Amino acid sequence: MEMMEDINTRSAVLQISGAVSWPGNCYWGPSAVRQVIEAAESRLRRPLVITDPGAWRASSAVVQAALAARSIQDWQVFEGVVANPSLAEVREALRMARHSGCVSIIAVGGGSVIDVAKVVFGCLCSGLEPEELAAPRGQAWLDGPVRPDAPLLLAIPTTSGTGSESSSAALIQGDDGRKHMYRSLRTRPALVALQPDLTLNLPMRPTAQGGFDALLHALGALVNTDCNPIGKAIALHALHACMQALPLVLEKPENLAARTEMQMGAYLAGVAIGISKVDAVHAMCTPLESVADMAHAEVLAPVFRVVSRYTVQTHASVYANTVRHLNIAGTGDDHRGAQALIERIEQLARQANLSLYLTNLQLSEQQAGQLATQAVQSASMPLNPRRLTHEEIKSLYLQMGN
Ligand SMILES: [Fe+2]
Structure with a gap:
């Protein structure tokens, strides 16, 4: 029933026409x-x-x-x-x-x-x-x-x-x-x-960080408010592949089957973001990378923790439906389902040796405000399930350290 409501809500905003530009x-x-x-x-x-x-x-x-x-x-x-x-x-x-x-x-x-x-x-x-x-x-x-x-x-x-x-x-x-x-x-x-x-011979660090990045591309394209059904279908398949393959690749880097699935998952996630873009997690990440001397995935993990937890306070259903599609948790409660998805992804971040806290960068109020000004210009920011104001984005930047 909840899934039907979600589908109906999405149908109501599905544009009457659309297009997809396939990759090479x-x-x-x-x-x-x-x-x-x-x-x-x-x-x-x-x-x-x-x-x-x-x-x-x-x-x-x-x-x-x-x-x-x-x-x-x-x-x-x-x-x-x-x-x-x-x-x-x-x-x-x-x-x-x-x-x-x-x-x-x-x-x-x-x-x-x-x-x-x-x-x-x-x-x-x-x-x-x-x-x-x-x-x-x-x-x-x-x-x-x-x-x-x-x-x-x-x-x-x-x-x-x-x-x-x-x-x-x-x-x-x-x-x-x-x-x-x-x-x-x-x-x-x-x-x-x-x-x-x-x-196969890719070292553990780029393997782990790349896998986590691909996973958040797939998730961002899936949960955002873009309504292109082709982007959504590809994002769901990409997310499924990444969630399945990433822990296996981290456990056993020589596992060719897992490497194969991870490679396809990352490729499909790229296709999905090309069609549907991402969400506030990536939108907030890019400005931060300009001031923090950190790898993309090292910034993504703490941004994901604060942004996803804030977003699901008002928009749990889209995350809960994702959990049901992925068969991660059979709960009928949207908030518990959304929480289960966030915790599963945070667990993967820890397995990928990525900190969920931005401990080595202390942002001032002014810096956080400047980053928020840049983040609102991202094409993916207005697609976040929960619309975020400049003040909210600034506050989320300041919460990443603790
Ligand atoms: Fe990325």
Whole structure:
């Protein structure tokens, strides 16, 4: 009965028309890299591989063999991507691409690598510089239509986390130190290879943090007020996969079946957020990452604790319905069900070695107010199940330490 009410409420706000822009073609399985390079055919011209030293060490043999099998010899490698990348890496990779006359890009790595590749690709295609791409003229190009004859961006993710391989977003630190979000369907990879064995040797820290990030992408896309039924369906499947695979991967990192499910869960969560966006948890996370020298998931965990607990005070049913879909708790009480979901996710955060308290950053009232001003500008903030005012967001920032 409660579920019916929820469905009816959602139907009432379901827009009469809608659209979905599917991500690029995806191949998965033990031969995915070879298949995706075959599928690229002649569009893969003079590629620049954008990667980082760790990802390239783990994957270069597979990528090189796939390129050799297609007799592609004219390619270059840029290995200079670092975590939380800035425009400096984008400029360096772009310089190399232009100098070498590269026409297509292969991103081999995690979210940082794919994000850098997206912005480099945008600059290559548009002829603009990275700082111009963030300006109105660049935004006009980013908002333009995807052309079938466009150069190719191919992604080979080696982590299971950000979903950058299937989302339209790229997060790059600007020259002012603030993270800038580039959103564009034109820079979303047109081809993706999910080859699970490439994630097998990923160290525990990025495995755990990436998995937790993917899980909160799926949850945010599922519980938010966006009404796209395709986004919701994908988000539910992604959440199910992440909740199931993450504890298994953390217990036994060499478990290929769990790695496979985690990789697909992260990919699908990326698809879901591309369609439905996320919620206040991610909206509040991005401004905080600009002032806290912490990894994305380390910020996500304490933000999740305060925001989800505050949101379910008034909007427990959507979380409770999620719990029922996931078969986590059979309770008929919305508040208890919502609580069970939050506690399960907090338990996964602890298993992922992520603190639920922001202990090493003391925010002043003024700082919290400034962060709230930035957070309200996020496209995901108005989609949070409980609408949050500037004052409420500021107060939630101040509660993260205790
Ligand atoms: Fe994220």
